Each structure stands twice: as C-alpha cells, then as structure tokens.
Amino acid sequence: MRSFTYDIATKILFGKDKLSEMLPEIKAHGKRVLLAYGGGSIKKMGLHGAVTALLQKEGIFFKELSGIQPNPRITSVREGIALCREHQLDFILAVGGGSVIDACKAIAAGVPYKGDAWDFMIGKAQVQEPLPLGCVLTLAATGSEMNGSSVISNDETQDKRPMGHPSLRPVFSVLDPTYTFSVNKWQTGAGATDIMSHLFELYFTPDKGAYVSDAMTEALMRTCLVYGPKALEKPDDYEARANLMWAGTMALNGMMSFGKLPGDWATHMIEHEVSAIYDLTHGAGLAILFPNWMSYVLDEENVWRFAQMARNVWSVKADDDFEAAREGIAAVRQFFTSLGMPARLADVEIDGSHLDTMARKACVYGKLGALKRLAATDVEEILKRSL
Ligand code: NZQ
Ligand code: ZN
Numbered sequence: 001m002r003s004f005t006y007d008i009a010t011k012i013l014f015g016k017d018k019l020s021e022m023l024p025e026i027k028a029h030g031k032r033v034l035l036a037y038g039g040g041s042i043k044k045m046g047l048h049g050a051v052t053a054l055l056q057k058e059g060i061f062f063k064e065l066s067g068i069q070p071n072p073r074i075t076s077v078r079e080g081i082a083l084c085r086e087h088q089l090d091f092i093l094a095v096g097g098g099s100v101i102d103a104c105k106a107i108a109a110g111v112p113y114k115g116d117a118w119d120f121m122i123g124k125a126q127v128q129e130p131l132p133l134g135c136v137l138t139l140a141a142t143g144s145e146m147n148g149s150s151v152i153s154n155d156e157t158q159d160k161r162p163m164g165h166p167s168l169r170p171v172f173s174v175l176d177p178t179y180t181f182s183v184n185k186w187q188t189g190a191g192a193t194d195i196m197s198h199l200f201e202l203y204f205t206p207d208k209g210a211y212v213s214d215a216m217t218e219a220l221m222r223t224c225l226v227y228g229p230k231a232l233e234k235p236d237d238y239e240a241r242a243n244l245m246w247a248g249t250m251a252l253n254g255m256m257s258f259g260k261l262p263g264d265w266a267t268h269m270i271e272h273e274v275s276a277i278y279d280l281t282h283g284a285g286l287a288i289l290f291p292n293w294m295s296y297v298l299d300e301e302n303v304w305r306f307a308q309m310a311r312n313v314w315s316v317k318a319d320d321d322f323e324a325a326r327e328g329i330a331a332v333r334q335f336f337t338s339l340g341m342p343a344r345l346a347d348v349e350i351d352g353s354h355l356d357t358m359a360r361k362a363c364v365y366g367k368l369g370a371l372k373r374l375a376a377t378d379v380e381e382i383l384k385r386s387l
Pocket of ligand 1: 037038039040041042045068069070071072096097098099100102138139140141142143144147149150151179180181182183184187190191194252268282
C-alpha cells in the first residue's frame with residue numbers, strides 16, 4: 001500500500017430536510033452570496049423557492065446566476081466572475097448537478113485571478129485563495145460535491161478540460177436524496193453510469209496490496225448495481241436515491257484511491273473529447289467507451305484485476321482468469337444497457353469523422369492511463385471499436 005494523507009474537509013449534511021442546516025455554514029464563510037443554478041429544474045421542484053426564502057429570512061444578501069448548461073461553458077464562468085466582482089460577493093452557493101458545481105468552482109478560482117478563467121483549464125494559472133463554495137446537490141453522479149475538481153467546456157475551441165485544487169472542495173454539501181426524485185430516466189442512468197465509471201477508473205491501477213480501497217470500491221460498485229435499476233424503476237424510491245447519492249459522493253471524494261495510484265482516467269479523458277465536440281451527456285459517453293477500453297487494455301499482466309472485479313462484483317464463476325475477465329466485461333455492457341445507456345457512438349448519431357482529432361486532443365499532454373499507457377493511436381482504435 002502506498003503512503004497517503006487523509007484530508008477531506010467538506011461537511012456533509014445528508015438526508016431529508018437538512019437544507020436549513022447550511023445557513024450557519026454559509027454565515028461562517030461569507031456575507032454576500034452568488035446563488036448559481038442551471039436551466040430551471042430547481043425552480044420546477046420548488047428548491048429555488050426554498051433556498052431563496054431561507055437566505056432572505058436570514059437577511060443574507062444574494063445575486064443569482066442562472067442558465068448554467070450541462071457540460072458547463074466558460075462563458076457562464078466568466079459571467080459568474082463578473083457578477084461576484086460587481087457585487088463584492090464572497091461566497092458561492094451551487095444548487096444543481098455536477099455542471100453547476102463545476103462552473104462554481106471555476107468562478108471561485110477566477111474571482112481573485114487577474115487573467116481569463118480559461119487559463120486554469122490550460123495550465124496557465126494555478127488556483128490561489130478561491131472564494132469559498134457550498135453545494136445543494138440535485139443529481140447523483142459526479143462526486144463534485146466533495147472533491148476539488150471541475151470540468152469546463154469551451155465552444156470556441158471545442159475543448160473540454162479539467163482543473164482542480166484541494167482548496168476548491170466545497171466547505172459543505174447538502175445531500176437530500178428527495179431532491180433527486182425528479183431526475184429523469186436518462187440522467188438517472190447516466191448518473192449511475194458515471195458513478196460506476198469513477199469506481200472503474202480508481203479500481204483499474206496496477207497496484208497490488210491496497211485491499212481496503214479495492215474492497216470499498218467493489219462495495220460501491222455493487223451499490224450501483226443494486227440501486228441504479230431501482231431508481232430507474234421507481235424515481236421516488238428514497239432508499240435507492242439515498243444509496244446512489246452517497247455512493248456517488250464516496251466514489252470520487254478521494255477515499256477510494258488512498259494507498260494506490262490515483263486512478264487510470266484514460267476513459268474519462270477520451271469521453272471528454274467526445275462530449276467537447278458533440279455535447280454528449282457525460283455518462284452516456286462513458287457507457288459507450290468503458291467496455292471497449294476494458295477489452296482493449298486487458299492482458300496477461302492485468303487480467304487478475306479484471307477477474308477479481310468480475311468475481312467480486314458481477315458474481316462470475318469462471319475459474320480461468322481470462323474467461324472471468326471477459327464475462328465481467330460483458331456484464332458491464334449489459335448493466336449499462338439496462339440503465340438505458342447507448343452501446344455505440346452510432347446510437348447517439350456520432351460517426352467516424354472526428355476520431356483522429358479526438359484521439360490527438362485526448363493525448364495533448366502525453367500518453368493516457370495508469371493500467372496501460374495509451375498513445376493517440378490506441379485512443380483512435382478504442383474510438384473505432386466504439387462506432
Ligand atoms: O440545468 P438543470 O435545469 O438543472 O437540469 C439538469 C441538466 O439538464 C438536470 N437536473 C439536475 N438535477 C435535476 C435535474 N433535472 C430534474 N431534477 C433534478 N433534481 O440534469 C441535467 C444534467 O445535469 P448536469 O449537472 O450536467 O449532470 P451531472 O451531475 O451528471 O454533471 C455532468 C458534468 O460534470 C462533469 C461532466 O464532465 C459533465 O460536464 N464531471 C465532473 C466531475 C467532477 N467535478 O469531479 C467528474 C466527472 O467525471 C465529470 O467529468
Ligand atoms: Zn465522470
């Protein structure tokens with residue numbers, strides 16, 4: 001097991017009716033709030049009204065930034081930074097899914113920075129003393145509610161790039177599973193796929209001996225397996241929504257990578273290139289790509305890990321490691337299909353016209369992956385197999 005530092009600062013307010021408990025947390029960190037949200041789902045579900053009523057009752061000054069899109073754009077980030085500067089806002093409250101939270105992290109980093117916020121995404125600027133941020137999560141998927149990562153898209157350059165810093169971790173996150181009852185089937189399936197995919201990314205490293213992390217990761221995979229379909233079948237199943245929500249948060253708050261390399265992440269980097277050009281839902285892209293990545297990288301050296309997952313998560317019985325691994329990969333594909341996710345790029349009307357560009361851009365900073373290092377030619381082959 002590798003050495004690590006455990007330091008996850010976000011306070012989690014989990015369960016029904018926890019919203020008002022965010023007020024002391026906000027007041028501890030700021031006086032003037034940017035309230036940021038997406039395209040209106042929080043208004044339909046009454047959450048916008050509940051949040052604004054609480055802020056007003058406490059006499060907390062706030063300004064609103066609305067319309068943050070899925071695959072959040074740098075334009076929304078710039079708009080948020082300008083609002084914070086104009087009104088001297090000193091705290092950001094993100095109410096929504098991963099896209100809203102990610103945009104808010106980039107805003108938090110951008111307010112004290114003199115240059116353009118896109119600089120963070122291209123490695124030209126480092127995050128320094130960002131504004132504090134809190135979240136009210138409405139979609140179980142990204143884990144952004146308890147990590148320091150953000151992924152932002154740029155329509156002008158057709159790029160989608162990650163950035164991150166521990167100081168961007170939200171100071172609190174309200175996780176009320178009832179807020180996710182209204183998430184539709186597509187986004188519920190994509191969310192469960194994303195959670196499962198984060199677990200795959202963290203699980204598939206060459207490390208041996210990090211049994212605690214491996215076993216916890218397998219437990220979270222089984223949670224997705226059990227509760228993903230239940231949430232699809234019955235959107236207001238509290239137990240299903242609650243377990244998915246907590247699994248999503250735990251999957252990507254850092255805990256699952258303690259004692260090992262911080263994950264493979266090749267599939268995520270490839271997916272980001274697909275959604276940068278085609279504005280595809282993140283989870284749908286992962287559902288298409290992950291089983292193809294698995295089949296592509298499977299070899300003598302890493303087969304034990306695929307076989308271990310197949311047996312411990314998908315109850316595969318085969319004695320031979322390669323046979324178990326292949327059955328496990330087939331089970332992953334079947335699971336994503338059962339969540340209503342596409343299996344091929346053609347299913348989401350993507351053809352082969354930009355494969356070389358996507359492969360080249362995915363490797364712009366060098367080879368991808370930890371389990372197996374992938375060059376642009378490997379990435380292009382995985383994309384071809386996904387057509
Ligand atoms: O915009 P609104 O109206 O809020 O609607 C959203 C959006 O259309 C809707 N939605 C959210 N909560 C809802 C709801 N609809 C009804 N009821 C609710 N309670 O769902 C749609 C998708 O929302 P979005 O925030 O885009 O989804 P998600 O949470 O899956 O976030 C995806 C983004 O996060 C990035 C992805 O690349 C993508 O850009 N990721 C961020 C990560 C991170 N920060 O750690 C890691 C991930 O791997 C991922 O890359
Ligand atoms: Zn993801």
